Amino acid sequence: MARKALISVSDKTGVVEFAKGLVKNGYEILSTGGTLKVLKENGIEVEQVSDYTGFPEMLDGRVKTLHPKIHAGLLSLRDNEEHQRIMKEHNMEYIDIVAVNLYPFKETISKENVTLEEAIENIDIGGPTMIRSAAKNYKFVTVIVDPKDYSNVIAELNENNSETTAKTRFELAKKVYKHTAIYDTMITNYLSGLEKEENYPEILENKYEKAYDLRYGENPHQSAVFYKELDIEEDCAATAEILHGKQLSFNNIIDVDAAIEIVKEFERPAVAILKHTNPCGAALADDIVTAFRDALASDPVSAFGSIIAVNRKVEADLANELNSFFNEIIIAPEYSEEALEILKKKKNRRLLKVKDLKRKSSTSKYDYKKVVGGLLVQERDLKDITIDDLKVVTEKQPTKEELEELMFAWKICAKVKSNAILLCKGTKTVGVGAGQMSRVDSSEIAVKKAGEKAAGSVLASDAFFPFRDGVDAAADAGIKAIIQPGGSIRDEEVIQAANEKGIVMVFTGMRHFRH
Numbered sequence: 001m002a003r004k005a006l007i008s009v010s011d012k013t014g015v016v017e018f019a020k021g022l023v024k025n026g027y028e029i030l031s032t033g034g035t036l037k038v039l040k041e042n043g044i045e046v047e048q049v050s051d052y053t054g055f056p057e058m059l060d061g062r063v064k065t066l067h068p069k070i071h072a073g074l075l076s077l078r079d080n081e082e083h084q085r086i087m088k089e090h091n092m093e094y095i096d097i098v099a100v101n102l103y104p105f106k107e108t109i110s111k112e113n114v115t116l117e118e119a120i121e122n123i124d125i126g127g128p129t130m131i132r133s134a135a136k137n138y139k140f141v142t143v144i145v146d147p148k149d150y151s152n153v154i155a156e157l158n159e160n161n162s163e164t165t166a167k168t169r170f171e172l173a174k175k176v177y178k179h180t181a182i183y184d185t186m187i188t189n190y191l192s193g194l195e196k197e198e199n200y201p202e203i204l205e206n207k208y209e210k211a212y213d214l215r216y217g218e219n220p221h222q223s224a225v226f227y228k229e230l231d232i233e234e235d236c237a238a239t240a241e242i243l244h245g246k247q248l249s250f251n252n253i254i255d256v257d258a259a260i261e262i263v264k265e266f267e268r269p270a271v272a273i274l275k276h277t278n279p280c281g282a283a284l285a286d287d288i289v290t291a292f293r294d295a296l297a298s299d300p301v302s303a304f305g306s307i308i309a310v311n312r313k314v315e316a317d318l319a320n321e322l323n324s325f326f327n328e329i330i331i332a333p334e335y336s337e338e339a340l341e342i343l344k345k346k347k348n349r350r351l352l353k354v355k356d357l358k359r360k361s362s363t364s365k366y367d368y369k370k371v372v373g374g375l376l377v378q379e380r381d382l383k384d385i386t387i388d389d390l391k392v393v394t395e396k397q398p399t400k401e402e403l404e405e406l407m408f409a410w411k412i413c414a415k416v417k418s419n420a421i422l423l424c425k426g427t428k429t430v431g432v433g434a435g436q437m438s439r440v441d442s443s444e445i446a447v448k449k450a451g452e453k454a455a456g457s458v459l460a461s462d463a464f465f466p467f468r469d470g471v472d473a474a475a476d477a478g479i480k481a482i483i484q485p486g487g488s489i490r491d492e493e494v495i496q497a498a499n500e501k502g503i504v505m506v507f508t509g510m511r512h513f514r515h
Contacts, residue, residue, distance in 0.1 A: 003162065004073070005097035006030040006049070007039070008127065013147040016042045018099065021154035025162040027097065066126050074098065074133040078140045097153075097164075098134040099144045102127045102183055116194065123187055131176045138173035139166070145179045182207075182230075207231075211238070217250045224250045235356040236260060240331065243340065245350030252307070252329060256352065258415065259309035259331055264359040265411050266311065268427075271295040273327075274307045278435070282412050283428035288312040292321060294428035299449055303327070311357040314339045333357050369515075381414065381512060390506040391486070393495050398481055398504045402458060406483040406506060409460035414512035420462040421446040421470075423454055423479070430457050439463070443470050447477040456480055462512045464488040468497035475501035485511040 005027045009015055012035065019029055019039050029046040031039055039046045053067040073095035076083045087094070102124040111118075134143035142164045144153060149172065156164050208227035217224035226248075228238045237257040242248070248256065255274050262272035262282060269288040273281040273295050281298030285291035288310055296303055308322065309331040319339035322330060323346065330343065331352045343351055359382065369376040387403050398406065409424040416422060416434045421442040423431035431450030433442035439461065447454045455478030464487045465471060471494055474482060486507030488494060498505040 002026060002028045003096045004028050004030060004093060005099065006070070006095050006130070007099045008032045008035050008049075008130075009099060009101045009147075010034075011101045011147060012038055014150045015039070015099070015147070016044070018147075018150040018154065019044050019046070021150075021157065022097065025154075025157045027162075030095070066129065068092075070095065070130065071133050074130065074141055075137050077137070095134075095141065097142045097144070098130055099150070100127045100131050101145050101147070102179075106186055119190060124183075128180050128183065132180060135173035135176035138169045142169050143172055143176055145172075145176055149175075212247065214247075214250050222250075226250075226253060234359075235354050237354075240352040240354045243335065243351040243353055244344045245329075245348065248329075248350065252350070255307040256309075256329060256331060259307045259329075260354060260357065261359075262412065262415050263309045263311040263331075263357050270311045272309045273298075273303050274309075275302050275305070278416050279412060279429065279432060280306065281429055281432075284408065285427070288314075289318050289321065291428075292318060298429040299432070300325075307331070309357075314343070316342060319343050381514075383510065385410070385508055385510060390483070390508060392504070392506050393486070393491075394498045394503065394505040396499070396502060396504045398506060402481050402504060403506075405458045406460070406481055409458050410483050410508065413460035413462050414514070416462065416514065418462055418513045418515060420460075420512075420514065422460045423447070423450045423457040424460070425453060425457045430454065439465065439470050440473060443473050447473070450477075454478055458483065460484070462514065464491070464511070465494045466490060468493050470494075471497040471501065471503065471505075475503055479503060481505070483508060485509060487511070 003026055005022045007015060007019060007029060008031055015035065016038065022029060023044060029039065029044060030049050030052050031046045032049045036046055036048055049070070053069045068090075069092050072087060072090070072092045076087050076092075076094060078084070078094065131143050131145055134141040142153065144150065153164060153168070156168055207230045209230055211226045211228040214224040214226055216222055232238055237253055237260055240256065255277055258277040259272050259274045262274075262279060263270045266284055268284045269286065269291045270284050271282065271288065271291040271294075272279050280302035281295035283291045283294035283298070285294060292310065304326055306327050307329040308327050310318070311333065313334040313336065314322075314330070314332045315336050316338040319342040323342060327349065329350045329352060331354055333355055334353065335343070335351065340351070343349065365380060367378050367380045387407060390403070390406070392398060405424055405426060408427045409422050412424070412429060413420050413422040416432060419436050419439045419442045421433040421439065422429060423446050430453040431446035431448070433444070433446035433449070436442040436445065443459075446459075450457060457479060458481040459474050459479045461470070461482065461484040464485050466488050467490060471482065481504035482498065483506050486509060495505060
């Protein structure tokens with residue numbers, strides 16, 4: 001009895017070549033609808049499922065493969081005598097290979113003005129039923145839902161007497177249940193969302209696939225793995241191409257993400273130098289080399305062993321400066337050949353290429369934070385403000401130059417762990433105080449880091465000043481202007497302190513906690 005394969009796919013990629021490979025290995029092909037037509041047009045002998053079952057397709061195609069002859073052929077155990085007897089009694093044949101991918105529900109609901117009726121008609125019934133039946137019986141049946149697996153299956157049939165191995169069948173079966181889980185979750189979230197205005201789904205869809213194992217986690221005694229988001233459209237740490245050096249570690253990936261997200265904020269040449277997710281230096285300039293020098297000057301001691309992101313092509317002049325001290329990772333959209341030759345002299349450094357260092361708010365809109373027993377989900381902190389949004393609350397008014405300095409300081413401060421205080425001069429940081437329990441402590445650290453450069457700088461605070469002591473400390477350091485959210489019950493006291501010290505103060509009306 002000839003082996004049988006059932007092929008019914010919405011994504012026709014590679015299906016003709018796959019079917020031809022099956023025929024060469026002695027398989028008879030069953031098919032339906034558009035797939036049947038494509039295969040016949042390409043000269044492949046194929047039997048329509050309705051002819052095979054002796055039962056017509058009906059209800060506008062809603063019922064095609066939901067038939068005992070199909071599912072008995074998929075689910076019957078070849079080594080079970082009772083199953084064999086029943087198959088013979090009812091003149092049923094085994095189906096050995098199933099290639100099915102489901103109705104394009106995701107593509108349908110992504111269209112503008114899609115109706116509920118259109119969405120409903122693109123909920124696949126027969127497809128999931130078939131692939132789940134086949135996957136359940138993976139001991140005997142090969143099931144393929146991803147066209148990328150066609151070539152591997154055909155190669156194995158060619159080398160293995162027209163059969164797949166047990167290992168392959170098991171791996172393909174696992175992909176089926178992942179596929180149907182994602183598919184069903186999409187449908188659940190779509191239908192649930194029809195009755196709600198909020199963006200958060202009832203069931204959080206599994207949108208990640210394993211990228212690679214990590215040597216260890218945050219510490220050597222912790223095992224770890226890295227998962228990439230499916231269908232990611234935004235260039236980021238997950239899409240970075242490693243041009244030189246070993247695979248990234250757990251902590252590397254977190255730092256790389258933080259560095260990338262800083263330089264994405266700016267159109268001008270920008271550099272961010274990070275340690276432990278916090279910028280120890282960041283700067284904008286008219287050219288990338290100057291921006292790098294300014295960023296490094298902010299805290300050259302902390303920059304040792306840092307992660308550096310630049311949003312311009314790395315040429316030889318910048319490469320030489322990058323080689324002047326130890327840094328672990330460099331991230332850029334492009335490198336010249338000469339720059340790569342220079343930078344690759346450091347064997348232990350990683351060179352990453354991230355093509356498009358621009359923020360795309362339309363993708364990856366959620367931020368996730370795991371706690372024991374639960375998951376916190378929020379929108380990413382991507383909301384921008386402009387100079388026009390600022391509220392000047394002091395008697396002293398800011399100059400145009402000071403406003404530009406304050407806006408730069410605000411963008412960088414938003415990327416610093418709370419409590420965060422940041423000092424800037426022009427478009428370069430001079431002192432960063434990160435992650436302290438007290439805002440005054442953060443201020444003191446930022447001033448200490450800045451040293452003499454604190455005088456005449458501007459200060460950004462990620463949240464409001466609860467007391468005037470922070471303003472008094474800033475005045476003692478020579479700070480000329482402060483940008484902060486406002487909103488404290490002691491705002492008047494804080495504003496009065498700024499007026500007494502002759503400091504400009506502006507409110508943003510927005511805070512940027514970063515835990």
